[in-house]
Amino acid sequence: MTLSPLFYSLLVLATLSLPVHAQEPPVNAERGKELFTLHCARCHGMQGHGDGPDAGTLIVPPTNFHRAESRVKSDMDLRSAIIWGLAFSPMHGWWDTISVQDIRLITAYIRQLAPYTPSSP
Template identity: 35%
Template structure:
């Protein structure tokens, strides 16, 4: 029994180490172009949720500069970009953007958002 548990522990450690080493970064410059085409209308030029179409929405777009959004993991943000947010105008981009484009947008958001902003 101890051998089985030890083997499982080693497999979990190796698997998680391998996964954490598989960091795929997007290209912020490419992400800016994708953002401007697909996100700017609602989230705005400053990523503050004050885009030109945001005034017409009942549910306001997220302020991507806020500490709440910045505290989310890359995985959480990618899920949001991919699947959207239920009961909000944030629709999912799965099938509209490639996985690489979503990573690029995420990299752009991370690059533009300052680390020390408080909201």
């Protein structure tokens, strides 16, 4: 069987591009922390207490994730606030800046700082 040069070069390209998948960043908690530190800590604070360096300049204070009001919220509630933002608030949506996967990692990191605590009935 003879392969056309085009087919052959496509085959080589396909083979060469395989390792790219192997290099995708592994899902880990460190990345959630990095992203939170980069994008969120200036308002929410390094430990999520709502006391970041920019917090004092805002009319609406950034959420302290350790408060009961925040801890009873589901991961989906938090993710939706991160993705879409909150109306009339400095908390804008991040849907066009941070990937869905990264938003999951950030949410997991927030939950690591302040674990989900369902309210008692």
